[in-house]
Amino acid sequence: MINEEKVELMTKLAIYESKKGKKQLNISKYYKRDYVRYNMFKAVVAATVSFIMLLAIYVLVNAEDLLMSLNELDFMKEATKLGILYVVFILIYMIAARIIYARRYEQVKPDVIIYNHNLKKLKEMYDKEEKELEEKRAGRSVKLVNDNLDQY
Numbered sequence: 554m555i556n557e558e559k560v561e562l563m564t565k566l567a568i569y570e571s572k573k574g575k576k577q578l579n580i581s582k583y584y585k586r587d588y589v590r591y592n593m594f595k596a597v598v599a600a601t602v603s604f605i606m607l608l609a610i611y612v613l614v615n616a617e618d619l620l621m622s623l624n625e626l627d628f629m630k631e632a633t634k635l636g637i638l639y640v641v642f643i644l645i646y647m648i649a650a651r652i653i654y655a656r657r658y659e660q661v662k663p664d665v666i667i668y669n670h671n672l673k674k675l676k677e678m679y680d681k682e683e684k685e686l687e688e689k690r691a692g693r694s695v696k697l698v699n700d701n702l703d704q705y
Contacts, residue, residue: 556682563675566675578665578668580665581661581662581665588654596649597643597646597650600642600643604643608635
């Protein structure tokens with residue numbers, strides 16, 4: 554016999570898994586701190602690549618001016634400016650990544666808790682059915698043995 558409550562629960566779980574569940578369940582595999590740090594690391598790598606690309610674009614756009622003033626440039630002063638600019642750029646990126654990924658983890662948490670609760674409920678239903686089935690099997694075998702004894 555079909556258990557409608559079980560089918561409804563399985564449908565809810567399947568809909569969640571097919572829509573936003575894949576991404577959310579992947580996020581929930583991590584502790585919050587680990588998830589945020591991992592994504593902050595990725596953001597720093599992306600920011601570094603972006604900074605290098607922006608620097609290359611700046612150099613290409615201003616190549617003529619840079620070549621004209623090449624003899625007059627104070628390389629230490631320019632390198633210091635560039636280093637400070639890089640550190641500020643990375644710090645801004647890290648702060649933004651920390652806020653974004655911490656918020657994203659917190660938004661996922663309630664949905665995953667509900668999903669886990671429903672999954673536990675479904676498991677309990679299956680366990681209950683299994684127990685009832687085992688009791689039926691045990692009852693039949695006992696009955697068959699008793700029936701055989703009564704015949705002799």
